[in-house]
Amino acid sequence: QVQLVESGGGVVQPGRSLRLSCAASGFTFSRYGMHWVRQAPGKGLEWVALISFDGGNTYYSDSVKGRFTISRDNSKNTLFLQMNNLRTEDTAVYYCARELSYNMDVWGKGTTVIVSS
Amino acid sequence: ETVMTQSPATLSVSPGERVTLSCRASQSISSHLAWYQQKPGQAPRLLIYGASTRATGIPARFSGSGSGTEFTLTISSLQSEDFAVYYCQQYYNWPLTFGPGTKVDIK
Numbered sequence: 001q002v003q004l005v006e007s008g009g010g011v012v013q014p015g016r017s018l019r020l021s022c023a024a025s026g027f028t029f030s031r032y033g034m035h036w037v038r039q040a041p042g043k044g045l046e047w048v049a050l051i052s053f054d055g056g057n058t059y060y061s062d063s064v065k066g067r068f069t070i071s072r073d074n075s076k077n078t079l080f081l082q083m084n085n086l087r088t089e090d091t092a093v094y095y096c097a098r099e100l101s102y103n104m105d106v107w108g109k110g111t112t113v114i115v116s117s
Numbered sequence: 118e119t120v121m122t123q124s125p126a127t128l129s130v131s132p133g134e135r136v137t138l139s140c141r142a143s144q145s146i147s148s149h150l151a152w153y154q155q156k157p158g159q160a161p162r163l164l165i166y167g168a169s170t171r172a173t174g175i176p177a178r179f180s181g182s183g184s185g186t187e188f189t190l191t192i193s194s195l196q197s198e199d200f201a202v203y204y205c206q207q208y209y210n211w212p213l214t215f216g217p218g219t220k221v222d223i224k
Contacts, residue, residue, distance in 0.1 A: 037161075044204060044215055044216070044217050044218045045153070045155075045161060045204055045206075045215040045218075046215065047206075047212060047213040047214065047215065050213070059211060059212070060212075061212045061213075062118075062212065095160055095161075100163070100166065100172075101166060101167075101208070102149070102208035102213060103151040103163055103166045103206065103208060104151075104153075104161070104163060105163045105166075105172060105173075107160035107161055107162070108160060109159075109160055110160060
């Protein structure tokens with residue numbers, strides 16, 4: 001079945017870096033764009049980034065632009081989010097999601113990132 | 118940035134009731150509007166896209182309508198499994214933005 005599994009979350013100090021991964025299975029990964037969406041504790045959803053099916057186009061929210069980088073390895077069916085210069089406000093559950101016309105039609109269960117000193 | 122607002126913030130209803138949730142965009146987004154359902158401790162699930170198209174596997178009791186700046190999600194007869202938070206999301210402008218959500222809980 002179609003599945004997305006995030007990993008790489010953890011506790012990190014402000015200013016440090018972290019890389020999240022999202023392993024895809026059950027569909028042809030290389031045909032789909034992919035999103036990262038996050039949710040701070042007790043808060044709503046915030047779109048973070050989108051990468052096109054071939055990695056040729058990327059889009060970011062203003063809150064992460066210049067600090068986060070979305071990328072993918074289609075040979076390994078894996079999506080990444082490199083997060084640099086982390087801030088306390090980046091604390092959230094990070095979901096990867098498959099793109100459907102700029103929507104998100106399949107979601108992973110999420111990985112938790114806590115930025116704290 | 119297109120700001121999405123949702124009303125009400127919380128809605129208390131009884132099973133079997135008809136439920137109408139509202140979503141408003143700060144500028145016209147045509148029909149580029151999606152709805153998601155999120156239950157506690159779970160990832161969101163896509164319900165509706167294109168303002169009115171049900172996603173795969175979504176029951177017919179869920180329907181969406183609207184265009185421009187005003188949108189509605191209707192649940193024709195609320196089932197116990199429908200108690201959740203519902204988010205709208207626009208995909209007409211960058212950045213993609215979500216509404217703050219409407220929580221539907223048991224009356």
